[in-house]
Amino acid sequence: EEETNYDQASGNKKTISLPISRVRLIMKSSPDVSSINQDALFLTTKATELFVQHLALSSFNNGSGKDTNTLSYSDLANTAQETETFHFLTDILPKKILARDYLNSLEQMQEEEEADY
Amino acid sequence: MAERPEDLNLPNAVITRIIKEALPDGVNVSKEARRAISQAASVFVLYATSCANNFAMKAKRKTLNAGDVLAAMEEMEFERFLEPLREALEVYKKGQKGKKEVSEQKRKEKEKKANSENDKSREDEGEEEDEPMEEEAENEAEAEEEVEN
Numbered sequence: 450e451e452e453t454n455y456d457q458a459s460g461n462k463k464t465i466s467l468p469i470s471r472v473r474l475i476m477k478s479s480p481d482v483s484s485i486n487q488d489a490l491f492l493t494t495k496a497t498e499l500f501v502q503h504l505a506l507s508s509f510n511n512g513s514g515k516d517t518n519t520l521s522y523s524d525l526a527n528t529a530q531e532t533e534t535f536h537f538l539t540d541i542l543p544k545k546i547l548a549r550d551y552l553n554s555l556e557q558m559q560e561e562e563e564a565d566y
Numbered sequence: 567m568a569e570r571p572e573d574l575n576l577p578n579a580v581i582t583r584i585i586k587e588a589l590p591d592g593v594n595v596s597k598e599a600r601r602a603i604s605q606a607a608s609v610f611v612l613y614a615t616s617c618a619n620n621f622a623m624k625a626k627r628k629t630l631n632a633g634d635v636l637a638a639m640e641e642m643e644f645e646r647f648l649e650p651l652r653e654a655l656e657v658y659k660k661g662q663k664g665k666k667e668v669s670e671q672k673r674k675e676k677e678k679k680a681n682s683e684n685d686k687s688r689e690d691e692g693e694e695e696d697e698p699m700e701e702e703a704e705n706e707a708e709a710e711e712e713v714e715n
Contacts, residue, residue: 464654464661466580475574475608476630479615481623487662488632488655493614495654496639499647500610501581501603502588508599509589520589522598525606534643537613538606 467494507532576607614638 472494476485485493505520511531512524526545529538581604585595615630617638622630632655639647 464657466584467576468580471576472611475611476615478574479612479619482615482619482630483628485630486632488659489618489630489635491658492632492635492651492655493611493618495651496614496635496644496647497576497607497611498584499650500644501584501607503644503646504603504606505585505588505595509593518592519594519596520585520599521596522602525599525602537642538609541605541609542602 465491465494465498467498469494472497504528504535507535574608576604578604581607614642617641 469490473485473490476482476490476493504525508524508528509520511528512521522542523545526542529535529542530544578600582595582600585600585603586593589595614635615638618630618634621634621637622628636648636651639645639651
């Protein structure tokens with residue numbers, strides 16, 4: 450696979466960085482897909498790059514990272530939940546809660562149960 | 567060829583580069599965030615493919631084409647991608663055409679060379695006629711070859 454951003458044959462800057470072959474593998478794993486023409490393959494690869502940029506930037510702008518100058522996982526999870534176009538990601542970008550908060554709420558639930566007796 | 571789980575992921579180095587180029591200079595990206603974006607990208611491909619395939623099936627086609635992918639972007643509410651996608655496709659198609667012409671040229675030169683070396687006479691007339699048809703099939707074969715890289 451070529452690592453350079455330049456097309457070795459023509460010397461022009463390549464319009465995509467992601468390997469088309471890998472994207473094709475993912476596409477073919479989708480049920481009911483028989484074949485994909487070359488242009489569609491290119492477009493999907495390019496769209497994926499645009500998507501990565503869009504997700505990263507939106508999450509950064511939307512999140513608390515501007516203070517820490519860091520893009521963190523929670524920025525992504527929050528953006529997935531808050532922005533409609535990213536809703537399809539909520540399953541793979543679940544919000545996380547701190548273990549101690551979870552344990553606290555468990556304890557609270559137990560206390561409430563015991564209080565009923 | 568069996569698919570291993572990691573094959574459905576996109577290369578980390580490239581994903582990281584794309585993220586860094588999108589963000590303002592000097593912004594850090596946690597390892598977790600990078601991994602999550604990479605996974606999100608794979609999910610995006612699947613979602614886009616499924617969506618595009620619906621359009622192809624509606625049109626009773628078995629092959630996904632460019633129009634299907636663009637329609638999918640609109641459906642997914644990523645209209646902002648349409649313009650840059652169309653532009654990139656233009657550039658790409660020109661590049662592909664250039665490559666094909668170069669390899670056609672090389673092929674013809676090779677044949678010429680073989681001809682003069684063997685001193686055989688060929689029916690150039692017949693060959694010329696066949697070319698337009700051959701090109702279609704060759705295009706597909708070449709395209710597949712390129713993709714396999």
